[in-house]
Amino acid sequence: xxxxxxxxxxxxxxxxxxxxxxxxxxxxxxxxxxxxxxxxxxxxxxxxxxxxxxxxxxxxxxxxxxxxxxxxxxxxxxxxxxxxxxxxxxxxxxxxxxxxxxxxxxxxxxxxxxxxxxxxxxxxxxxxxxxxxxxxxxxxxxxxxxxxxxxxxxxxxxxxxxxxxxxxxxxxxxxxxxxxxxxxxxxxxxxxxxxxxxxxxxxxxxxxxxxxxxxxxxxxxxxxxxxxxxxxxxxxxxxxxxxxxxxxxxxxxxxxxxxxxxxxxxxxxxxxxxxxxxxxxxxxxxxxxxxxxxxxxxxxxxxxxxxxxxxxxxxxxxxxxxxxxxxxxxxxxxxxxxxxxxxxxxxxxxxxxxxxxxxxxxxxxxxxxxxxxxxxxxxxxxxxxx
Amino acid sequence: xxxxxxxxxxxxxxxxxxxxxxxxxxxxxxxxxxxxxxxxxxxxxxxxxxxxxxxxxxxxxxxxxxxxxxxxxxxxxxxxxxxxxxxxxxxxxxxxxxxxxxxxxxxxxxxxxxxxxxxxxxxxxxxxxxxxxxxxxxxxxxxxxxxxxxxxxxxxxxxxxxxxxxxxxxxxxxxxxxxxxxxxxxxxxxxxxxxxxxxxxxxxxxxxxxxxxxxxxxxxxxxxxxxxxxxxxxxxxxxxxxxxxxxxxxxxxxxxxxxxxxxxxxxxxxxxxxxxxxxxxxxxxxxxxxxxxxxxxxxxxxxxxxxxxxxxxxxxxxxxxxxxxxxxxxxxxxxxxxxxxxxxxxxxxxxxxxxxxxxxxxxxxxxxxxxxxxxxxxxxxxxxxx
Numbered sequence: 004x005x006x007x008x009x010x011x012x013x014x015x016x017x018x019x020x021x022x023x024x025x026x027x028x029x030x031x032x033x034x035x036x037x038x039x040x041x042x043x044x045x046x047x048x049x050x051x052x053x054x055x056x057x058x059x060x061x062x063x064x065x066x067x068x069x070x071x072x073x074x075x076x077x078x079x080x081x082x083x084x085x086x087x088x089x090x091x092x093x094x095x096x097x098x099x100x101x102x103x104x105x106x107x108x109x110x111x112x113x114x115x116x117x118x119x120x121x122x123x124x125x126x127x128x129x130x131x132x133x134x135x136x137x138x139x140x141x142x143x144x145x146x147x148x149x150x151x152x153x154x155x156x157x158x159x160x161x162x163x164x165x166x167x168x169x170x171x172x173x174x175x176x177x178x179x180x181x182x183x184x185x186x187x188x189x190x191x192x193x194x195x196x197x198x199x200x201x202x203x204x205x206x207x208x209x210x211x212x213x214x215x216x217x218x219x220x221x222x223x224x225x226x227x228x229x230x231x232x233x234x235x236x237x238x239x240x241x242x243x244x245x246x247x248x249x250x251x252x253x254x255x256x257x258x259x260x261x262x263x264x265x266x267x268x269x270x271x272x273x274x275x276x277x278x279x280x281x282x283x284x285x286x287x288x289x290x291x292x293x294x295x296x297x298x299x300x301x302x303x304x305x306x307x308x309x310x311x312x313x314x315x316x317x318x319x320x321x322x323x324x325x326x327x328x329x330x331x332x333x334x335x336x337x338x339x340x341x342x343x344x345x346x347x348x349x350x351x352x353x354x355x356x357x358x359x360x361x362x363x364x365x366x367x368x369x370x371x372x373x374x375x376x377x378x379x380x381x382x383x384x385x386x387x388x389x
Numbered sequence: 390x391x392x393x394x395x396x397x398x399x400x401x402x403x404x405x406x407x408x409x410x411x412x413x414x415x416x417x418x419x420x421x422x423x424x425x426x427x428x429x430x431x432x433x434x435x436x437x438x439x440x441x442x443x444x445x446x447x448x449x450x451x452x453x454x455x456x457x458x459x460x461x462x463x464x465x466x467x468x469x470x471x472x473x474x475x476x477x478x479x480x481x482x483x484x485x486x487x488x489x490x491x492x493x494x495x496x497x498x499x500x501x502x503x504x505x506x507x508x509x510x511x512x513x514x515x516x517x518x519x520x521x522x523x524x525x526x527x528x529x530x531x532x533x534x535x536x537x538x539x540x541x542x543x544x545x546x547x548x549x550x551x552x553x554x555x556x557x558x559x560x561x562x563x564x565x566x567x568x569x570x571x572x573x574x575x576x577x578x579x580x581x582x583x584x585x586x587x588x589x590x591x592x593x594x595x596x597x598x599x600x601x602x603x604x605x606x607x608x609x610x611x612x613x614x615x616x617x618x619x620x621x622x623x624x625x626x627x628x629x630x631x632x633x634x635x636x637x638x639x640x641x642x643x644x645x646x647x648x649x650x651x652x653x654x655x656x657x658x659x660x661x662x663x664x665x666x667x668x669x670x671x672x673x674x675x676x677x678x679x680x681x682x683x684x685x686x687x688x689x690x691x692x693x694x695x696x697x698x699x700x701x702x703x704x705x706x707x708x709x710x711x712x713x714x715x716x717x718x719x720x721x722x723x724x725x726x727x728x729x730x731x732x733x734x735x736x737x738x739x740x741x742x743x744x745x746x747x748x749x750x751x752x753x754x755x756x757x758x759x760x761x762x763x764x765x766x767x768x769x770x771x772x773x774x775x
Contacts, residue, residue, distance in 0.1 A: 006404025018392025210626035220602030240596035243390035
C-alpha cells in the first residue's frame with residue numbers, strides 16, 4: 004500500500020424526499036446563484052422542489068450549462084456572480100453542471116488576472132466560493148469530490164482542475180431523480196461509474212487487499228443493479244444502490260494507497276472533443292483495447308477481476324484475464340453501449356494519428372499506471388478500437 | 390436502503406514514517422496537551438518521534454490514561470487544560486487515549502456546570518476543542534469517528550458520547566506501530582474490528598447491496614491478513630491492510646443506510662465492567678450466542694456471510710448460517726481468543742441475571758436491530774455463552 008492522505012468533508016444527504024433539506028443547509032443570509040443545465044429539471048419536478056425549499060432565500064438563476072461544461076458559457080455566469088455579488092452557488096444537475104459550478108467556485112475568488120489560467124496552468128484551488136449540489140444524474144461522482152473537467156469549445160480541448168477548496172459543502176442525493184432519466188443516460192451513468200472504478204483498480208497487482216475488495220464491491224453491485232434499473236427505474240432499492248455506487252466510485256476512497264491508470268479517460272476525452280461522443284461511451288470504446296494492448300502488465304489483476312467479479316474460476320491466468328475483458332465488454336453491450344469506434348462515426352481513418360499528435364503536442368508522453376504509454380502506444384490502442 | 394446523512398471531515402495521513410507530519414498539521418501558535426496511556430510509547434520510539442516533530446511547538450504532557458478511559462483520571466487532565474490554557478489536544482495512543490481525548494475536547498468547551506452531564510445526559514458536542522491523533526494500536530476506529538466510550542471506575546459503568554464536533558482534525562496512521570504490539574493485543578484489535586463490522590452487517594436482510602459488500606470486504610481482508618500479522622508484524626503490506634480495515638470498520642461509512650445491531654457491544658461492556666475482561670474478548674464471548682439466540686431473524690444474513698466471506702456454497706440457508714457462526718468462532722480461536730465466559734472467570738453463576746438487572750435498572754428494555762431484545766433475552770444470551 005502506498006502512503007496516502009485522505010480528507011473528504013462533503014456532507015452527503017441521501018434518500019427519498021431529501022431535496023427539502025436545502026432550506027436548512029444554506030444559510031438564509033447567503034445570496035445564491037442556482038445553476039442548471041438544459042432544463043430537464045423543469046420537466047421532472049426537481050426545479051419546483053428546489054424553489055419551494057429555498058422560497059425564503061435570496062436566489063437568482065443561471066441555466067443552460069451544456070454537457071461537457073464550456074468555459075465560454077461559464078464566463079457568462081461568472082459575470083453574474085460578480086455583478087450580483089453572489090455568495091453561494093447551488094448546482095442542480097449532473098456532473099457537467101457540478102463541474103461547471105466548481106470552476107465558478109474557483110474563478111469567483113481567483114486573485115489572478117484571468118481565470119483561464121486556472122485551467123491552463125493547473126492552479127489548485129485552496130479556497131473557493133461555498134457551494135452545494137442537488138444531484139440529478141448519478142454518474143460522475145463530482146458530487147463528492149474536488150475535481151472538475153472543463154471544455155474549451157473553441158479548441159475542442161478538455162482541462163482538468165481541482166483542489167481541496169472545491170469539495171461541495173453538501174450534496175443531496177435523492178434516488179427518485181432517476182425515474183425520469185432516459186435509458187441511454189442511465190446506461191451512460193452505469194458505464195461511467197464502472198470505468199471510474201476500473202481506472203483505479205485495473206493496474207499491476209498490488210497488496211492493497213482492502214482497496215481491491217472495495218473496488219470489486221462497487222463493480223459487483225453495478226452489475227447486479229444495472230438490469231434492475233434499466234428495466235424499472237422506479238425500483239427504489241436498485242436506484243439507491245446505483246446512486247451510492249456512482250458516488251463511491253469517485254469520491255477518492257478507492258484510489259488511496261494504490262496506483263491508478265486514467266489512460267482510458269485521457270484517450271476517451273479526445274473522442275468526445277473530436278466527435279462529440281458521450282463521455283461514458285468513449286470509455287467503453289477505449290477500455291477493452293487498452294486492456295488488450297497492456298495485457299502483460301495487467302493480466303494478473305484482470306484475472307482477479309474475472310474471478311472475483313464474474314466468478315470465472317477455471318483456466319490459466321491468461322485465459323481468465325481474457326475472459327474478464329470479454330465479460331466487461333458483454334456488460335457494456337447489455338446496456339446497449341457499443342464498444343467499437345466504427346459503430347459511432349462513419350469516417351474514423353486518421354483518428355488514432357490525430358489523437359497521438361495532440362498528445363505529443365501537449366507533451367503528454369507517458370500515460371497509464373507506469374507513466375510509460377507513449378503517443379505511439381495511444382495510436383495503437385485507438386486503432387485497436389476502430 | 391434507509392435515508393442517511395454522512396459527513397466525515399477527519400484528515401487521514403497514512404503510511405510509513407508519517408509521524409513527522411505533526412510538525413505542519415498543528416499550527417505553531419497552539420498550546421498543546423499531549424495525552425497518552427501507560428507509557429508504551431516510550432518503549433516503541435513513538436514518543437521520541439512525536440517530540441521531535443513538535444520540538445518547535447508549545448507542549449505539555451499528560452500520561453496515564455488507562456484502558457477503558459476513566460472519568461476520574463480525565464478530570465485531572467481537564468484541570469491542566471484549564472489552568473494551562475491549552476488550545477489543542479494531541480492523543481498519542483489507541484482507542485482509550487483517543488476516546489479520553491474526545492471527552493476532554495467536549496469537556497474543555499462545555500458550557501454547563503458539570504462535565505459529568507455530557508455522559509449521563511448524552512449531551513451531543515457540536516463544537517469541541519480541536520484535537521489530532523497519532524494511532525498506536527489499530528482496533529477501535531476512534532481515529533476517524535466522533536464517538537467515545539468513557540468508564541466511571543466508581544460504579545463500573547460505561548457511557549457512550551459523541552457529536553459532530555468530536556471528529557479528530559487529523560489522524561496519523563503509520564502501520565509500523567504494530568511492530569511492537571504484543572500478540573494478544575493484535576488479536577484483540579483484529580477481533581474488535583471484525584465485530585464492529587458484524588454489528589453493522591449481521592441484521593435482518595436488507596437491499597443495501599453496496600454496504601453489504603463493503604462490510605464483507607473488510608471481514609475478508611481481516612481474515613486474510615490476520616495470520617500474516619500474527620506471524621510477522623513486520624510484514625508491512627499486511628499491517629497496512631489491517632490498520633486501514635480497523636479505521637474503515639467504524640468510520641461511519643458501512644453503517645449508513647442500513648439497520649445496525651450493537652447488542653453484542655452493549656452486553657460485552659458489562660463483562661468488562663464486571664470482570665475486567667478485555668473489550669474485544671467480551672465481543673468474542675457474546676457474538677456466537679447472540680447469533681444463535683437470534684437465529685431466525687438473522688439466518689439469511691448469516692448464510693450470506695457464510696457464503697461470501699467463507700465460501701460455504703452448499704447446504705440449506707440454516708446449514709450455511711450455522712456454518713457461518715462456527716467459522717466465525719473458529720476465526721476467533723485461530724487468534725487464541727477464547728469464546729466462552731467460563732474460560733475467563735472461575736465463578737460466573739449469576740452473571741447473566743446481574744447483567745439483565747443492570748439493563749432493567751437503566752431502562753434498556755429493547756436492544757438489537759429491532760430494539761426488541763429484553764433484559765430476559767439478554768440473560769439467556771449471556772447464559773448461552775457460559
